[in-house]
Amino acid sequence: MTLFELLSHSPAALVGLVFIVGLLIGSFLNVVIYRLPKMMEQAWQQEARSMLALPEEPPATHFNLVAPRSACPHCGHQIRWYENIPVVSWLALRGKCSACGGKIAVRYPLVELATALISALAAWHFGYGPWLLAVLFACWALVALAMIDFDTTLLPDSITYPLLWVGLMAAWAGISPVSLQDAVMGAAAGYLALWSVYWAFKLLTGKEGMGYGDFKLLATLGAWLGWQLLPLVILLSSVVGAVVGGLLLATGGVKRDQGIPFGPYLAGAGLIALLWGQAIVDTYLGMMQF
Incomplete structure (x- = not known):
């Protein structure tokens, strides 16, 4: 053997x-x-x-x-x-x-x-199978992105862009469970979602609430997960980010005017959605039927 x-x-x-x-x-x-x-x-x-x-x-x-x-x-x-x-x-x-x-x-x-x-x-x-090889690459890239953003508030394009293209190519080759159409729509919707939040926040407050690297990372996750799971990623990352940010403010870990990197929460939510996203959505929809 x-x-x-x-x-x-x-x-x-x-x-x-x-x-x-x-x-x-x-x-x-x-x-x-x-x-x-x-x-x-x-x-x-x-x-x-x-x-x-x-x-x-x-x-x-x-x-x-x-x-x-x-x-x-x-x-x-x-x-x-x-x-x-x-x-x-x-x-x-x-x-x-x-x-x-x-x-x-x-x-x-x-x-x-x-x-x-x-x-x-x-x-x-x-x-x-071949999908496992692609998923392992995604997991390793997301770990690196999360830690680099945590340390430096940077999300390097040299990691994000290859990850985006591998997700799209996996969909094109039929390896991914996500269709190419859903992957492309997910990439576009992911970028535009945070881009819209960024500009809305900037117009209201005059400040930048997040960086362009966050847009690119959510676009990348959209390419891997499809547009259907993007709401789950945004919800998970926002809830965890709000809880952790609140704890850091309460304990003095960060100052009120100090930026908190959002990339680690996006990466963590992306990993959860990649492994169990559809199961989480199906469970939620099943509970809503009662």
Whole structure:
């Protein structure tokens, strides 16, 4: 029996393998979450210097997603391969650098574990097939977008646009349960929905209530889910965002005039809708019939 036959006939093997792959992808996502905003900032600085006709200044070191090697932020110790095993190495090192004893943030193993659990849940829910590969890509991209927006209030186009096109191509190829027509309508409706809210809020208050990245992310979710599930995504993200935002204001976590990123709530609602959206809608409609 080949590996593909095993995965197609054994849900346990599929879930287990996807969990391990999810751990490895989660480790890579930690790199993306930390480095991509810095790479974007370097690109913006170079563009600004070019527009102002200033001489370009090459970066002090070659910096991208693969170079330089990961290192301790406290002492610069380069992380060895056996110190970079997802979750396991952090536990073995007790959350400290092996060279200087500086603390390693617990968010790194949490991102790895969350990515693995979400991936395994998707494998258990959808089973073996091409749609699972597409959904895994969506899950990983949404985790990265949520964390980057949480840290920087940025939703990089370099992640959002590929995710949008994969959703549309999956619908075009017949892999997605969403038709191409519904996917295109979902992308358009998702963008226009938040664009309308943005301008209504700006006209009423003179302030910007959200960024254009939020429009693009909801458009992307519309391409994956279809226009029919967009109300559910908006409702889930708004309710959770209002609750969390209220708690942060009440506890002093943020100031009243401080912006709160909406991307993590959109991404979380999108993941829920991707896995259980239709079941949630069907359950609600069934309850409304009584």
